[in-house]
Each structure stands twice: as structure tokens, then as C-alpha cells.
Amino acid sequence: MDLRSDTVTMPTPAMRDAMAQAPVGDDVYGEDPTILELEAMGAALLGQEAALFCVTGSLANLLGVWLLAERGEEVLCDAKAHIVRAEMGAHGALHGITTRTWSTPDGVARVEDIEPMVSFDSGHLVRTAGVEVENTMNFAGGAIQPLDQVRQISAYCHDHGLGLHIDGARLANACVATGASLADYGSLATTVTLCLSKGLGAPVGTLLASTPDRIARARVQRKRLGAGWRQAGILAAAGIYALENNVDRLAEDHESARAFAQEVRRGAAWAVPDQIATNIVVVDTGTMDADLVVAQAEERGLRLSKLSSTQVRAVTHLDVSAPECVEAGRVLAEILQEAQPA
Ligand SMILES: *Cc1c(COP(=O)(O)O)cnc(C)c1O
Numbered sequence: 001m002d003l004r005s006d007t008v009t010m011p012t013p014a015m016r017d018a019m020a021q022a023p024v025g026d027d028v029y030g031e032d033p034t035i036l037e038l039e040a041m042g043a044a045l046l047g048q049e050a051a052l053f054c055v056t057g058s059l060a061n062l063l064g065v066w067l068l069a070e071r072g073e074e075v076l077c078d079a080k081a082h083i084v085r086a087e088m089g090a091h092g093a094l095h096g097i098t099t100r101t102w103s104t105p106d107g108v109a110r111v112e113d114i115e116p117m118v119s120f121d122s123g124h125l126v127r128t129a130g131v132e133v134e135n136t137m138n139f140a141g142g143a144i145q146p147l148d149q150v151r152q153i154s155a156y157c158h159d160h161g162l163g164l165h166i167d168g169a170r171l172a173n174a175c176v177a178t179g180a181s182l183a184d185y186g187s188l189a190t191t192v193t194l195c196l197s198k199g200l201g202a203p204v205g206t207l208l209a210s211t212p213d214r215i216a217r218a219r220v221q222r223k224r225l226g227a228g229w230r231q232a233g234i235l236a237a238a239g240i241y242a243l244e245n246n247v248d249r250l251a252e253d254h255e256s257a258r259a260f261a262q263e264v265r266r267g268a269a270w271a272v273p274d275q276i277a278t279n280i281v282v283v284d285t286g287t288m289d290a291d292l293v294v295a296q297a298e299e300r301g302l303r304l305s306k307l308s309s310t311q312v313r314a315v316t317h318l319d320v321s322a323p324e325c326v327e328a329g330r331v332l333a334e335i336l337q338e339a340q341p342a
Contacts, residue, residue, distance in 0.1 A: 001328045003260075004305040006170075006199040006253070006279060006317035015201070015241045022237035027053075027229040034233030038240050042207035045243065046168075046192050047183030050215035052208045053236055055227055057169045057195045058087045060208040062094065062225075063218040064191035067210065068130030068163030071096035075165070076117050077132040079103045080139040082167055094225075098126060107140020109133045111152040118160065130163035135185060136170045139307065141273060142257070142280030142315075144174045147184055154188035163190040169206070170198055173278040176250040190214075199250050199279055200242035201318050204235045246318065253279040256316040256325035263329025268336035279316045282307060283332065288339035293332075302331045310342060 002008050011019070025031035035053050042051035054060040061083050069075050075091070077083055079101035083091060091097045102113045119125040133153060135145040150166070157164040166189040168174075168182075175182055186192045191210045196202035208218060222228060229235075257279045261272040264283060271284045283304075285293045290306045297304050297312075304312045314332070316325055 001301060001320055001324050002303045003314040003316065003320060003325075003328055004303050006315045007197055009199075009201040009317050009319045011201070011203050011238055014245075015238050018241040019234045019237045022233045024231035024233035027232055028223065032229070032231060032233040032236070034240070035229065035236040038236040039207070041240060041243060042194065043209050045182045045186070046194060046207070046209040047187030048192065048209035048211070050210060050212040052215050052218050052222065053229070053232070053239070054206045054208055054222065055204060057082075057167070057193060057197075057206040058090065059222070059225070059227055060193040060206040061087060061165070061167055062090050063221055064165045064167075064193055064208050064210070065091050065097060065130070065132060066095050066221060067191050067214045067218060068165055069097045070129065072126070073129040074098045074100055074126045075130045075132050076100050076102065076114060076128060078107060078109060078134065078137065078140075080107060080137065081132060081134050082138055082169065083132055083134075085139060107137035107143040108149065109145055109153060110149055111156050114153060115156060118162065120160075128162060130165060130190070131157055132165045132167060134167040134169070135174045136278050136280070138169065138280065139282075141276070141282040142170065142173065142278035144177055144277050147178065147180045150185060150188050157190075165189060166192040168193050169195040170278065172247050173199055173250050173254070176247065177254055177278050196239040196242050199253055199317050200246045202235070202238040202242040205239045207239075249318065250279065252322065253316040253318065256320070256322045257281050257314070259322060260314060260316065260325045260329040263326055264333050264336065267333025268339065270341040271336050271339075281314045283312050283314065284342070285310050285312060285336065286339040286342045288336065293335055296335045297332060300331045302328050304332070
């Protein structure tokens with residue numbers, strides 16, 4: 001039972017079939033029909049006019065944020081954001097863009113928290129060029145950014161000449177959970193991403209969507225970074241298959257995450273939050289070291305990832321069945337019986 005991440009999913013025989021059949025061409029020449037099809041499909045789904053197929057979510061974020069800010073400018077985001085915690089400092093290291101962060105107890109972004117942080121041209125403060133919001137919020141237990149609040153942030157950014165980047169690695173999870181469409185969120189952003197290789201089950205790939213003009217610039221920068229594709233339509237075909245077949249079923253992952261948490265609660269009621277929003281459960285390990293919890297779980301056939309010395313994470317996905325998730329919760333509940341709330 002591998003619940004370390006929803007990136008561990010394997011392409012199914014049907015997905016591999018779609019990959020094998022895909023017509024391909026040289027994408028640096030703009031001649032891969034399957035990539036072009038995926039990009040058109042992604043743009044339409046995300047409520048934007050153009051999209052770019054990227055090898056990872058980190059690359060799509062790197063380009064999306066770069067489109068908002070010049071070297072020496074800053075982008076504001078949550079202290080738990082993937083762009084500041086899990087992208088190896090790329091935005092600063094490669095593009096000279098700094099970040100300043102807000103913190104919220106629940107990972108939900110609110111315009112009231114962002115507004116006081118913005119600094120406009122003043123001659124001595126770093127100019128804020130944009131805002132980044134992650135939906136769902138990975139390190140905040142898969143929290144959903146409510147559409148209404150993203151709308152308020154978007155309106156604020158628009159009125160003040162700031163760009164808005166939405167890291168939508170798991171935007172499809174937010175949509176399936178709330179009934180909003182990808183375009184409802186995507187059209188509020190200047191630049192928006194959607195990962196095909198998380199819960200959607202493709203082996204590789206993330207879409208970045210925006211205006212044709214921005215996507216054209218991103219295409220050049222992607223090449224500059226050494227990440228142009230050639231006959232990658234075989235990978236794009238997996239993405240198309242994922243978008244056509246694996247979106248609605250995310251509801252099952254959310255159900256499994258709730259069932260998992262319910263089992264953990266039986267052994268350690270304090271260890272998991274009352275509400276599980278999507279497919280991610282952040283588990284508090286209390287007085288037990290998270291490394292020990294991960295090691296003991298591993299011995300019993302359950303793989304989890306460590307988030308901090310007192311937190312582990314379980315992510316449900318299409319390669320772990322509902323009964324397996326219940327069993328995983330049972331295993332973890334037993335392990336945590338040795339722990340006390342910290
Ligand atoms: C996984 C993830 C990404 C992208 O990760 P890659 O491994 O680079 O594809 C971006 N943002 C969030 C919130 C993620 O969870």
C-alpha cells in the first residue's frame with residue numbers, strides 16, 4: 001500500500017495502448033499532433049486560450065511564475081507553498097525572483113491576508129509583481145481554495161496590476177470535491193497549471209495555461225532551460241487519456257482518504273483533522289518521531305512520506321483500492337497507539 005504520493009501511479013494497459021497509437025512529430029518544430037491536441041484541450045478546460053505541455057509541475061510553476069515577475073521582483077505566497085518548499089529554490093536560483101510568504105492555520109488564501117503585504121514601487125522596497133495560490137494545498141492536507149475567495153484575490157490582483165499564478169497540481173481534485181469546473185478557477189488566473197501525473201495517473205506531464213502571447217514566451221524559456229520536447233506525443237497521449245478517463249473517479253480517492261482517516265481516529269483520535277477535504281491526509285505523530293512511524297508502517301507493508309519530525313502524509317490514488325486504504329488506516333492506528341498527543 002503505497003500512500004507516499006499520488007505520483008506513484010502506474011500507466012494502465014489502456015493508457016499504454018493510447019500511448020502506442022499516438023501520432024507524433026517534432027514538438028520543437030510544433031509538429032507533434034498529439035501534443036498540440038493535449039495543449040488545445042488543456043487550454044479549453046482551464047478557461048485560457050493557450051497551453052504548454054511541460055515535463056513536470058515544477059517546470060510549469062517555474063515558467064508560470066517567471067511570466068509574472070522580472071528579476072529582482074517578488075511573488076507572494078503561502079509559507080507552505082510547493083513553490084517555496086519543494087522546488088529547490090528554483091524561482092530565486094534560476095530566475096532571480098524572490099518570494100515573501102503569509103501563513104494561515106488552514107492553508108486557505110484570503111485577500112485580507114495578502115493585501116497588507118503588497119509593496120508597490122517605492123524606491124526602496126522590492127516590488128510585488130504577483131501572487132501565487134496553490135489549489136489544492138499539498139502541505140496543508142489537500143485543503144481547497146474556495147472559488148469565491150480565489151475570485152476575490154483575482155479581482156484584487158487585477159485591480160492592482162498584479163499577476164496571479166495558480167499552482168493547480170491537484171486542481172482537478174478541488175473541482176471534483178466542490179463541483180466547480182477547471183475553467184471556473186483557471187479563468188481567474190494569469191497563469192495556471194494542472195498536473196497530469198498526480199491523481200490523474202499519467203506517467204509524466206503538467207499543463208501550463210495562459211494567453212497565447214505568454215505561452216509563446218514560456219515556450220522559448222522552456223527551450224532555454226533545456227526542456228523542449230521532440231516526439232513526446234506518446235506522453236501527451238497518456239495525458240489526454242487521463243483527462244478523458246480519470247477525472248471523475250478522483251471522488252473515490254477522496255472517499256478513501258476519509259475512510260483512511262476514520263480508521264486512524266479509532267486508534268489516535270487526535271492524530272488527524274476532523275475534515276478531510278480531498279485525497280491528502282496529514283497525520284500528526286504526537287510524541288512519536290515521524291521517522292519511526294514511517295519505518296514501522298513500512299515493515300507492515302504501508303508506505304507513507306514524512307513531512308516533518310512530527311507529521312507524516314498519506315495520499316490516496318487510483319492504484320490503491322478503497323479496502324486497502326481502510327487497511328492502511330488500521331495499520332497506522334495501531335502504530336500510533338504507542339504515541340501521545342504532543
Ligand atoms: C507535485 C506538485 C507539483 C509539481 O511537482 P513535480 O514533481 O515537479 O511534477 C507542484 N505543486 C504541487 C502543489 C505539487 O503537489
